[in-house]
Amino acid sequence: MAAALNTLTEALDEPGTDIAHSLHQLTLDAAAAVPTYLGLSVVVAQGDPPITLTTLADGVVTGDIRTSLRVLLPGIGDGDAPAPVALILYAGAPGTFVDLAAELAWLIGQPLTDITLDQHLTLPAAPDTTDRLQAASDINQAIGVLIGRGDTPRQARWQLDNLAADNGTDRHTAAHLVLDTVTPSDECSEKD
Structure with a gap:
């Protein structure tokens, strides 16, 4: 726990x-x-x-x-x-x-x-909470990256959902697609 x-x-x-x-x-x-x-x-x-x-x-x-x-x-x-x-x-x-x-x-x-x-x-009844919490963390980090790139929170969630739909996957997998594209400029904007 x-x-x-x-x-x-x-x-x-x-x-x-x-x-x-x-x-x-x-x-x-x-x-x-x-x-x-x-x-x-x-x-x-x-x-x-x-x-x-x-x-x-x-x-x-x-x-x-x-x-x-x-x-x-x-x-x-x-x-x-x-x-x-x-x-x-x-x-x-x-x-x-x-x-x-x-x-x-x-x-x-x-x-x-x-x-x-x-x-x-x-x-x-709850499945493995650790996996679910990690998924929530990944999704929130991806939304944060999208916000850092100029999206509003609502736009970032919408963009993540569209990415999932376009790739025929779930939100968590789409979050990994966003996180895999993080650049040094994204990291700098997250620290600002």
């Missing part, structure tokens, strides 16, 4: 961002607030590519989860439709999250329908 978090941090390309530290702190805070806390998942299902990160307390297996709380968070990324992020907390005692769900809905101003109780008692 540490390698996956490092790759995600690199993919975000936000100076000073430390996803591993943030996730670790969130885990500690949740464990301190919820006596029967078992773990959490962060899911970006509509990301490019989709990403799921799960961390569980030592020795916890899916069958130990008796209650869950899923909260939709504001989307990440720029563009017209940022990918929504879901945070799922797991605990071992039924009813643990009832009051928290109501309070969260009120505090963040979201309808209670955006907060789901006990519908996620199994862990989200």
Whole structure:
């Protein structure tokens, strides 16, 4: 998981961002607030590519989860439709999250329908997160190269999608085509 978090941090390309530290702190805070806390998942299902990160307390297996709380968070990324992020907390005692769900809905101003109780008692299935995070990193780097060459973020994403379509491939492979054409002048513009 540490390698996956490092790759995600690199993919975000936000100076000073430390996803591993943030996730670790969130885990500690949740464990301190919820006596029967078992773990959490962060899911970006509509990301490019989709990403799921799960961390569980030592020795916890899916069958130990008796209650869950899923909260939709504001989307990440720029563009017209940022990918929504879901945070799922797991605990071992039924009813643990009832009051928290109501309070969260009120505090963040979201309808209670955006907060789901006990519908996620199994862990989200996720393929190898490291590969997905590397793909996201490659795609973001290619978009960065295209932006460095004068495209807007929207134009860069459009150009990458067209390159994929023209070559009959996926976005990740198209990103490699762009990255393979990086010149010394591209590298200089990225540092500016």
